[in-house]
Each structure stands twice: as C-alpha cells, then as structure tokens.
Amino acid sequence: MAGTGKAHLASASEDVVLRVDDLVITYGGKADQQVQAVSGVSLDIRQGETLAVVGESGCGKSTLAKGIMRLLEPSSGTVTLMGLDITEKKGEDLRNVRPAMQMIFQDSISSLDPHMKVYSLVEQPLKVWKRGTPEERRAKVKDLLESVGLNPDVVGDRKPTEFSGGQCQRISIARALALEPKLLVCDEPVSSLDVSIQSQILNILQDMKDRYGLSLLFISHDLSVVRAISDRVMVMYLGKVCEVSPSAELTTNPRHHYTHALVSAIPVPDPTKQTGRAVLEGEPPSPANPPSGCRFRTRCPAATDKCAAEEPVLREISPNHFVACHHPRD
Amino acid sequence: MSELLDIENLEIDFDTQRGTLHAVRGVTLSVAAGESLGIVGESGSGKTVMSRATMGLLRGKRVKRRGSVRFDGQELLTLSAKEIRGFWGTKISMVFQDPMTALNPVRRIKSQMSEAMVKRLGMPKDQAETRALELLELVRIPDPKAVLDKFPHQLSGGMRQRVMIAMAIACDPKLLFADEPTTALDVTVQAQILELISDLRKRLGMAMVIITHDLGVVANHTDRVAVMYGGEVVELASTKELFTNTKMPYTEALMSSIPRIDAEPGRRLPAIAGTPPDPVEERVGCGFAPRCKYATDKCRTERPQLVDAGNGHLYRCFFPIGGA
Numbered sequence: 001m002a003g004t005g006k007a008h009l010a011s012a013s014e015d016v017v018l019r020v021d022d023l024v025i026t027y028g029g030k031a032d033q034q035v036q037a038v039s040g041v042s043l044d045i046r047q048g049e050t051l052a053v054v055g056e057s058g059c060g061k062s063t064l065a066k067g068i069m070r071l072l073e074p075s076s077g078t079v080t081l082m083g084l085d086i087t088e089k090k091g092e093d094l095r096n097v098r099p100a101m102q103m104i105f106q107d108s109i110s111s112l113d114p115h116m117k118v119y120s121l122v123e124q125p126l127k128v129w130k131r132g133t134p135e136e137r138r139a140k141v142k143d144l145l146e147s148v149g150l151n152p153d154v155v156g157d158r159k160p161t162e163f164s165g166g167q168c169q170r171i172s173i174a175r176a177l178a179l180e181p182k183l184l185v186c187d188e189p190v191s192s193l194d195v196s197i198q199s200q201i202l203n204i205l206q207d208m209k210d211r212y213g214l215s216l217l218f219i220s221h222d223l224s225v226v227r228a229i230s231d232r233v234m235v236m237y238l239g240k241v242c243e244v245s246p247s248a249e250l251t252t253n254p255r256h257h258y259t260h261a262l263v264s265a266i267p268v269p270d271p272t273k274q275t276g277r278a279v280l281e282g283e284p285p286s287p288a289n290p291p292s293g294c295r296f297r298t299r300c301p302a303a304t305d306k307c308a309a310e311e312p313v314l315r316e317i318s319p320n321h322f323v324a325c326h327h328p329r330d
Numbered sequence: 331m332s333e334l335l336d337i338e339n340l341e342i343d344f345d346t347q348r349g350t351l352h353a354v355r356g357v358t359l360s361v362a363a364g365e366s367l368g369i370v371g372e373s374g375s376g377k378t379v380m381s382r383a384t385m386g387l388l389r390g391k392r393v394k395r396r397g398s399v400r401f402d403g404q405e406l407l408t409l410s411a412k413e414i415r416g417f418w419g420t421k422i423s424m425v426f427q428d429p430m431t432a433l434n435p436v437r438r439i440k441s442q443m444s445e446a447m448v449k450r451l452g453m454p455k456d457q458a459e460t461r462a463l464e465l466l467e468l469v470r471i472p473d474p475k476a477v478l479d480k481f482p483h484q485l486s487g488g489m490r491q492r493v494m495i496a497m498a499i500a501c502d503p504k505l506l507f508a509d510e511p512t513t514a515l516d517v518t519v520q521a522q523i524l525e526l527i528s529d530l531r532k533r534l535g536m537a538m539v540i541i542t543h544d545l546g547v548v549a550n551h552t553d554r555v556a557v558m559y560g561g562e563v564v565e566l567a568s569t570k571e572l573f574t575n576t577k578m579p580y581t582e583a584l585m586s587s588i589p590r591i592d593a594e595p596g597r598r599l600p601a602i603a604g605t606p607p608d609p610v611e612e613r614v615g616c617g618f619a620p621r622c623k624y625a626t627d628k629c630r631t632e633r634p635q636l637v638d639a640g641n642g643h644l645y646r647c648f649f650p651i652g653g654a
C-alpha cells in the first residue's frame with residue numbers, strides 16, 4: 001500500500017473536472033497526537049466519469065471527500081476543480097466555487113432540515129444564489145423532483161420526516177443538482193438503504209449523470225455497488241492508495257493483495273460458489289501509528305523485508321491499471 | 331419431537347398512535363436441533379420483531395402476542411418475564427447487530443463475561459473468569475488475557491462482536507439467534523465473524539438462526555432460508571433450492587436487484603419499484619402485489635396462503651415462478 005505516486009493521473013490535455021495532488025489531511029492538534037487520515041492521495045476525475053473510492057472504515061475515504069469539498073482543511077496538497085486551484089480559496093471566493101461541487105451524504109434523513117417543506121428544501125440553493133424568477137424557480141424545482149421520481153404535487157408540501165430513507169435520498173439528490181454542479185460527491189449514498197431501494201437510487205444517480213453530464217466521486221465500502229456504478233475504482237487502505245483500475249478489471253483481476261482480500265470477502269448470493277472467505281487475519285492497524293513502508297504489509301500474505309523498508313509507488317501494471325505493491329498478484 | 335423451536339401462527343401487534351401496527355402476521359417456522367436457518371428480509375419485514383418475541387424480549391401493554399412459540403416442547407409466550415430468564419443463555423441466546431451498545435460501557439470485559447456464568451451456572455467467580463479466557467480463545471481473540479481487563483471502548487467493532495459471541499455461547503445454549511451479526515462490520519471482518527459463527531455452531535452442535543438483509547450472507551452459512559416480507563414468511567426452502575428454484579416473485583426481484591461482484595459492470599439494476607407495505611394498513615391482497623410485475627387482480631384482492639411445492643419448499647404466491 002503505498003499511495004504516493006501519480007502515474008494514474010491523466011495528462012493535462014484530457015478533460016479533467018477534478019484533480020487532487022498529494023492531498024494530506026491531518027486530525028489532532030498536538031504533534032504526538034496527530035493522525036494522517038489521508039496521506040498523500042492523488043486522483044483525477046474526467047468529464048462525465050464516475051470514480052469510486054473504496055475502502056473499509058478508517059481508510060480515509062470520507063475524509064478525502066470532505067477535504068475535496070473543503071469541508072475540512074487539507075494540511076498540504078492541492079485540489080483543482082475545472083482547472084482552478086481551490087485549496088487556498090477563502091470566504092467569498094470559496095463560496096463562489098461551491099455551486100460547481102455538491103455533495104450527498106449517507107444519512108439522507110438527517111441531511112435535510114426537518115422543519116422545511118420539500119419544495120423549499122430543493123428551492124433553497126436557487127434562492128440563495130438568486131437564480132431565476134420565482135416562476136422559473138418553481139418550474140425548476142418541479143422538474144428536479146420529477147427527475148428523481150417524486151411527484152412534486154404530492155411531496156412538495158410535506159416535510160422530510162414523512163419520508164423514508166430512500167425518498168429522502170431522492171430529495172437530497174434533487175437539492176444537490178439544483179445549481180447544476182459539475183461534480184457530485186456521494187459519500188456512501190446507499191449504505192443505509194434496503195437492497196430494493198438501493199438499486200433505485202443507483203439508477204437515479206446514473207440517469208442524473210447522463211442527463212446533466214455530471215462527474216461523480218462515489219465513496220463506498222461496497223465493491224459490488226461500486227462495480228455497478230463506476231467507471232474507475234480507487235482502493236484505499238489506511239490513508240493511502242493501493243490500486244486504481246477500470247471497475248470491471250478491478251474485481252475480476254485484482255493485482256493488489258488487499259483488493260484481492262476485499263473481493264474474496266464479499267458474500268455472493270449463490271450457494272454453489274465459495275465466496276465470503278476470510279483471506280485476511282486481524283483488522284487494520286491504527287492510522288495514528290501506521291506500519292513503515294507499505295501500510296498493508298502487517299496483514300499481507302506476500303510481505304517481505306522490502307515492504308517494511310520501502311514504500312511502494314503506484315505504477316502502471318497493465319493499461320490503465322495501476323498498483324502500489326512490490327509484489328503484485330499475477 | 332425433533333424440532334427444537336416451533337413457532338406457530340405467531341402474530342405481533344404494536345399499539346401505536348397511528349393505530350395497530352401488525353409487525354408479524356402469522357409466522358410459522360421451525361428450527362431443528364443443530365440446524366442453521368437464515369431469515370432474510372428488508373427493514374420492517376418483521377424479522378427482528380419475530381426473533382425478539384421468540385426470545386421473550388417484547389412485552390408490555392402495547393404489545394399483543396398471539397400464536398405459539400415452543401422451545402423443546404415448552405410454550406414460551408405465556409411465560410412471565412422472570413420465568414423466561416431461565417431460558418436465556420443456557421437454552422436460547424442472542425447476538426445483536428450493534429456490539430457497541432450491546433456491551434456495558436462501564437464494566438470490564440471480564441466482569442460482564444463472567445456474570446452470566448456465575449448467575450446461570452452457579453460457577454464460582456474465579457472459575458468463571460478462567461472460562462471467560464477460554465471462550466475468548468475460542469472466538470480467536472488475539473491476546474485474550476489483556477482483553478479481559480479492557481473496557482468495550484478499547485476494542486474494535488469486530489473484537490466487540492467476538493466478545494458478544496463468546497458471551498452468547500458461554501452457557502452452552504441449544505439455539506443461538508444472530509440478529510444482523512455482521513451488518514455493522516467491514517466486509518473482511520464480516521467474513522471472519524461468519525466463518526467463526528459457522529465453525530462454532532458445528533463444533534458445539536447448536537442450532538442457529540441468522541437474521542440478515544443480505545442474501546449473500548445466508549447463501550454460504552445456512553441450511554434453510556426463510557424470506558420475510560411485510561410481516562409474513564413469503565418463501566421457505568433449503569438454501570440451495572431457494573437460490574436455484576426460486577418460486578416467489580419477491581425473492582427473485584430481491585436477488586436481481588442486488589449489485590453483484592460477479593455481474594456485468596455498468597449494467598442498469600432491475601430495481602424493485604415502490605416501497606414495502608405500510609404495517610399499519612389492513613392488507614387485502616398479497617403484500618407484494620403493488621410492486622410485483624406479475625400481479626393480477628386476484629393478487630390485489632385475495633390473500634395468498636403458503637403452498638408446499640414438495641420437499642419442504644413453501645411459497646406464498648398465486649403465480650409462482652416456473653408454475654405451481
């Protein structure tokens with residue numbers, strides 16, 4: 001697990017919506033209590049692309065999302081949105097960037113103000129940014145609610161508490177799209193939903209992406225969900241990047257030992273297949289005191305002395321498939 | 331009597347401000363000694379309420395329980411709160427979803443683990459603590475001696491769940507309920523815990539009921555599976571039969587709407603439209619009819635009963651997949 005390295009980034013000529021370079025996000029004040037939750041991560045998302053970030057609890061994926069959104073202050077590194085470096089932006093400058101990047105959260109119910117009506121919730125961003133006349137706004141809100149599969153005449157005057165988690169997530173999506181962002185950051189948007197509702201929301205995200213030409217940063221712990229929705233996947237472990245690959249290839253041919261363990265551990269609903277195997281022993285070490293060299297080496301079946309001494313750097317192992325490992329799987 | 335647990339026509343109603351909420355609507359299920367039964371369903375399908383009622387955990391003025399739950403031939407529903415305590419730990423035990431809140435945060439692992447053995451089995455305290463150490467070894471906790479002296483917050487979620495499992499099997503129960511035992515855990519840890527539970531079940535000869543929303547979890551760890559929807563069992567079959575010869579449209583829809591790691595990427599998921607039925611409303615036809623692509627007028631007006639397709643495969647549908 002290495003993580004440093006930018007071999008996986010697109011060349012400057014490509015149409016890149018978001019680019020993150022060597023982002024470091026540190027929690028904790030005193031020097032001896034600091035935890036690097038995101039430790040030198042680089043990524044990019046092209047126009048119309050969905051990049052998924054996958055990893056287990058504590059790998060830094062949500063911190064990364066919040067750092068990109070500037071909801072957390074990065075310690076170092078840069079975030080570039082549409083060619084504009086937003087890392088140092090403050091106050092009004094930062095506010096002016098916000099419409100281009102919006103976010104939806106895991107817990108959709110608590111991310112909506114319980115006292116506001118659905119119509120006002122979705123209209124709010126338009127009002128704040130003084131977009132359109134009241135009539136234009138009304139039409140826009142109706143259109144947004146319809147596009148996420150809600151009947152504006154039925155839901156408009158109701159409050160979020162009257163809706164289920166799946167419906168609240170639809171409202172969140174409508175609200176996030178009101179300002180027609182370029183980038184939508186989704187932090188575990190379907191993790192708290194039932195499976196039958198989960199697929200509805202994934203389909204809506206896909207539709208919205210096509211309709212508005214969105215680029216998506218999709219944070220998830222679930223590789224099966226990621227495989228269904230994303231173009232490329234980045235796997236994280238303890239604040240570092242392990243592997244970046246087109247999503248189909250990642251799950252069928254994982255090259256990093258951690259990715260392989262993740263894929264094997266997923267139980268497939270088919271009793272004839274031996275899945276859901278525990279390849280890994282133990283649990284990730286504390287990010288406050290990460291192992292030297294490759295951070296995964298303490299649990300890795302292929303670890304050698306080199307892994308303790310030297311941090312692996314991302315390299316292209318097959319076209320568009322990058323891995324940070326000294327001894328990748330065949 | 332070969333069945334260890336016999337649930338017959340169990341109905342659980344809650345008295346709410348909105349009216350009577352029918353959480354469980356006539357469930358009949360049995361678990362044989364040593365068997366592993368999976369109960370699959372979405373939020374609100376009644377799976378957790380059913381298991382808690384079986385454990386005798388649901389009581390009070392606002393809970394109405396009808397039907398019968400027999401353990402080893404003895405009726406549990408009519409027992410008082412005090413009487414049913416005699417069953418907990420030694421006969422029936424439970425592992426909950428959230429190992430965070432299921433453990434007492436202000437007591438050391440040692441003291442909460444030995445309590446049950448002292449109270450239920452009458453063990454002297456030091457003997458119970460020795461046994462607690464053995465149990466932690468059994469659930470493969472690294473450095474179990476140190477863990478005994480820790481508080482729950484000093485352990486990770488996976489470790490806490492191992493402690494919960496160790497506590498649940500401390501008094502040698504005949505039946506273990508595991509209610510979403512791995513839902514709060516990461517996937518690599520989930521795999522470890524599921525392997526551990528399956529392994530313990532075989533070694534100790536316990537029967538087990540795994541309650542989960544994840545069809546993947548039951549596929550590899552159960553003998554039989556019951557699918558619940560809207561408070562009812564809608565399909566019940568051996569695990570292999572359920573996956574290879576699905577009869578109930580809901581089960582089929584559930585299976586196809588799950589994103590699978592072995593599926594084509596970027597494929598649009600066949601989502602189930604709509605939402606589960608309101609548990610307060612009186613039900614006229616089949617509970618799944620409003621969301622079912624095969625539904626006819628008959629489905630909307632008549633209540634389907636469980637039908638046996640032979641070899642113990644039950645389904646609740648007028649128009650089963652592949653014909654009756």
